Amino acid sequence: MPFRPRYLVNSNHAELWPAWLLRARRNADARALATAGWVVRDRDGAYLATIDSKGKIHLLPPLHPSRDADGWRVLARDADAPHAPVVALPMHGLERRLLELGLDADDYARRSGLEQVPEPSRLSFAGFDRYRRPLWLGDAASRAWNRMRVAAADDGVVLDAISGYRSHAYQMGIFARKRARGLSVDEILAVNAAPGFSEHHSGNALDIGTNGEPPAEESFERTTAFRWLSDHAGDFGFRLSYPRDNPHGIVYEPWHWCWHG
Numbered sequence: 254m255p256f257r258p259r260y261l262v263n264s265n266h267a268e269l270w271p272a273w274l275l276r277a278r279r280n281a282d283a284r285a286l287a288t289a290g291w292v293v294r295d296r297d298g299a300y301l302a303t304i305d306s307k308g309k310i311h312l313l314p315p316l317h318p319s320r321d322a323d324g325w326r327v328l329a330r331d332a333d334a335p336h337a338p339v340v341a342l343p344m345h346g347l348e349r350r351l352l353e354l355g356l357d358a359d360d361y362a363r364r365s366g367l368e369q370v371p372e373p374s375r376l377s378f379a380g381f382d383r384y385r386r387p388l389w390l391g392d393a394a395s396r397a398w399n400r401m402r403v404a405a406a407d408d409g410v411v412l413d414a415i416s417g418y419r420s421h422a423y424q425m426g427i428f429a430r431k432r433a434r435g436l437s438v439d440e441i442l443a444v445n446a447a448p449g450f451s452e453h454h455s456g457n458a459l460d461i462g463t464n465g466e467p468p469a470e471e472s473f474e475r476t477t478a479f480r481w482l483s484d485h486a487g488d489f490g491f492r493l494s495y496p497r498d499n500p501h502g503i504v505y506e507p508w509h510w511c512w513h514g
């Protein structure tokens with residue numbers, strides 16, 4: 254039985270995922286995943302290698318000659334120190350990549366009043382979201398979310414996680430796909446924060462839903478779950494980030510809550 258880590262080690266180049274939370278996409282990977290502790294994933298989600306309980310790296314075919322095994326060794330070392338302090342990762346060329354998408358980061362920051370949000374170096378497994386995907390949050394936010402969820406359940410209210418931590422690369426992918434479909438930068442920014450500027454990058458923000466309710470719709474404000482959150486979320490350190498007429502020009506998001514401690 255391989256060990257089952259409950260955190261994700263993050264870097265600007267790759268992520269270390271607990272193997273038990275991943276499904277093999279090809280037969281060739283299934284055996285490697287079953288015996289591994291960790292899987293090295295690149296920023297686009299491709300599996301690059303597994304790391305066993307002795308820290309030995311096994312490359313997954315097909316091998317990519319430019320892959321950075323030394324960088325993975327650094328990650329594997331971090332994986333061995335689950336209680337080391339979490340640090341903010343460098344922004345690493347974000348502004349250049351935004352420019353390639355037609356977005357001036359300084360100009361956007363001025364107009365929106367939003368700040369760049371770095372990714373943390375480690376995230377905690379906070380359970381599964383509504384879609385049975387692993388939910389990643391910062392350590393304290395993860396504990397607060399699970400305490401809040403239990404307290405709500407005690408009051409007969411179901412709280413569902415829709416989405417927690419999202420990487421810069423993930424948000425960049427959403428942006429690039431919408432651009433490719435012909436949407437303008439402004440059209441996208443009306444509903445999506447610019448990559449690098451979303452509270453979801455911090456691991457402290459959470460989109461919350463409830464049973465029978467579609468995700469991320471304004472109608473969430475008429476649910477008992479929203480009323481419960483309005484009354485109690487503050488006790489657990491969560492705040493509504495984007496109320497009506499917020500100064501950032503972001504649409505009203507009754508489902509989006511951020512942990513502030």
Ligand SMILES: [Zn+2]
Pocket residue numbers: 453458459460508509510
């Ligand atoms: Zn959100």
